[in-house]
Amino acid sequence: MNPKALTFDYFGTLVDVDRGGTLGMAEVLRRLSVETGESAFDVYLDWDIRNVRLYRGQAYTRYRDVAREALAAMLDARWPGARRGHAMDTLTDVFLTHLVEASPPHDDAAPFLDWAASRYPLMPITNMDSDLWRRTQLTRYFEHVTTAEMAQAYKPSQAIFSLALDRLALNARDVLHCSLASWADIDGAKPLGMAVAWINRGGDTLGTWQPRPDFEFDTLSPVRDVLDGLSFTATGETI
Template sequence: MKIQALTFDYFGTLVDVDAGGTRGMEAVLARLGVETARSAADIYLDWDIRNVRLYRGGAYRRYRDVAEAAMRDCLDALEPGVLRNQNPASLTDIFLTHLVESSPAHGDAIPFLEWASAHFPLMPITNMDSDLWQRSRLTRYFEHVTTAEMAKAYKPSQAIFALALDRLGVPASDVLHCSLASWADIDGAKPLGMQVAWINRGGESLGTWQPRPDYEFSDLSPVRDLLQSLRNINLGE
């Protein structure tokens, strides 16, 4: 196997999106003056589930618009009527600002990107809107990105992966895709022939009917070892 380029799921794989999303939900609850026994992390998870269901369950809409619809549903379920005389778009903007700007890099991400950027083209493939991704913390490592907004499709649709491959100009079999999100990325990338390294940070299990990744690691560090091994093999051929 010859790897010519690396692609990534950005939010979750490279940055701790749960931390940013929790901070965002804390800010929304503070703006609304809502006090609840439920944690902000738990409410953020409820929003995330609703958000994914919405963008996977209908025709393409901008991430911002889907996020706002999920926010309405989430907050109404938390406290019916809480959005009366409120601006959901403004609340969603507060939330998304933290989601994209306050999500810190995982400890292994920057060392890996520092090394990998010297050897491979790197490209995130993300379900985020393009302008929101540009506000995230690690954009300096990437010359290009492929977003759902560009493809008018969300992962696991093959449309977004196919667009990324076209923009890279590299055969699918020569791309290693690194991702935390199994349902979005293994399911989307494998049918196109991409190699997949599942970065299973949480020790999750795959569904019975899901395709299996080519590699599974608990963080990004072993991916460097893998790539160095493959380069040595290829150089020796």
């Protein structure tokens, strides 16, 4: 493996989407005057599960619409009638604004991207809508992005990974993909022949039948060591 470009899962791998999502859910509950003993984080996770199940279980619909449907279903299941008199489009916009704009970069993300940007083309491959991704905090590092909206398909569909490779004008074997989300990215990228570095920030366990990544780390930082080693080897030096 001697990568000519790096691709990334964006939300979770590079930015802490759980933090932004929790802030967004807290604001939704505040606007609805919902009082609950549950944490906003737990409510956000309920939404997240519903959201992923929806977009994986139906024909492509843009992320914003899936998020609205999942949010309405979650609120109705937990607090029937709470959203009466409130426009779901407004509540969804409030929630997604926090999710995309208030998800902070992980501590290792900017240093890694600073190092990598002068050495490789960099491209996120994300399930987010294109306009929502453009409102996030690390867009300055990326000239191009491939979104589910562009591919009309969500990860782990190979359609979105294939589109990314076409846009990079590279073969799968020439790209290293870095991702936290094993089910979306390992399962989607490996069958195409892409190498994958699993950034396992949460200490998760792979399913029995899932393909295995080429590398597993708990942060992005060791990926630099791998790439430095590959670059050094490519010069013909021995290490």
